Amino acid sequence: MLSADQLKQYEEQGYVILEQLFSNEEMDRVRSIIDVFDMESEEALKQKGKGFIAIPNQINFTSNLARRHEDLERFIGDQRFVDLTTTVLGPDIRLYWDQSVYKRPEAKRDFPWHQDNGYVPTDPVEYMTCWLALDDATIENGCIWIQPQSHLQGFVEHKKTDVGWQCYFGEDPGQPVPLRKGSMVIFYSLLFHRSTPNQSKDTRKAYVIQYSVEGTKNPDTGVIFDNGPLIAVGGKAVIV
Numbered sequence: 587m588l589s590a591d592q593l594k595q596y597e598e599q600g601y602v603i604l605e606q607l608f609s610n611e612e613m614d615r616v617r618s619i620i621d622v623f624d625m626e627s628e629e630a631l632k633q634k635g636k637g638f639i640a641i642p643n644q645i646n647f648t649s650n651l652a653r654r655h656e657d658l659e660r661f662i663g664d665q666r667f668v669d670l671t672t673t674v675l676g677p678d679i680r681l682y683w684d685q686s687v688y689k690r691p692e693a694k695r696d697f698p699w700h701q702d703n704g705y706v707p708t709d710p711v712e713y714m715t716c717w718l719a720l721d722d723a724t725i726e727n728g729c730i731w732i733q734p735q736s737h738l739q740g741f742v743e744h745k746k747t748d749v750g751w752q753c754y755f756g757e758d759p760g761q762p763v764p765l766r767k768g769s770m771v772i773f774y775s776l777l778f779h780r781s782t783p784n785q786s787k788d789t790r791k792a793y794v795i796q797y798s799v800e801g802t803k804n805p806d807t808g809v810i811f812d813n814g815p816l817i818a819v820g821g822k823a824v825i826v
């Protein structure tokens with residue numbers, strides 16, 4: 587799944603882009619399931635008002651999707667994810683977290699620079715984030731931006747802002763990661779990333795899927811994470 591060069595790039599730069607890993611048909615199927623969950627949670631968000639990171643009519647995060655729909659559970663346990671994650675992380679892999687991120691045309695602010703570990707601490711600290719474009723993600727519609735090699739700094743302090751945790755306040759704009767529908771960027775959970783405003787007329791739709799080694803725990807509580815299914819044991823797929 588990953589060539590030796592890609593694995594080297596992952597280790598050294600902190601990310602790898604996988605072009606058109608999934609077909610348009612697969613993306614249409616996955617997106618149409620997620621659209622329904624997003625619509626429900628967007629309605630709830632509108633009733634409740636702004637959360638910490640979710641803002642009605644702007645940016646919505648809908649989580650634990652694989653636990654809520656068997657087609658999505660099969661999707662996140664697909665052999666392609668098993669190959670990728672076991673190559674990078676090891677033989678026994680669990681879905682750590684999954685969420686859709688729908689950024690609407692009214693989203694006029696950055697989702698700020700952060701490491702995914704800035705939201706919840708993990709032991710071991712590294713896990714893998716897969717940011718999958720359910721439709722084309724462009725600079726115009728608010729694709730993510732990364733700072734290559736930033737994972738090499740290890741975990742850095744985050745400050746709470748009114749739109750999310752933030753770990754970088756400097757001038758480096760980073761590198762945009764526009765992705766065609768069905769393409770995916772995989773990166774270290776420690777890699778600095780952000781997304782920019784959506785200046786298009788359409789909602790930018792992503793599925794963020796994160797994997798960790800089985801037994802990963804919260805170092806503050808000692809509790810082992812169980813937010814999603816096991817997808818590989820001894821390097822072999824569990825969900826068929």
Ligand SMILES: O=C(O)CCC(=O)C(=O)O
Nearest residue numbers: 687689697702781792794
């Ligand atoms: O998709 C986005 O706009 C940002 C999502 C993100 O950075 C995350 O889920 O960690």
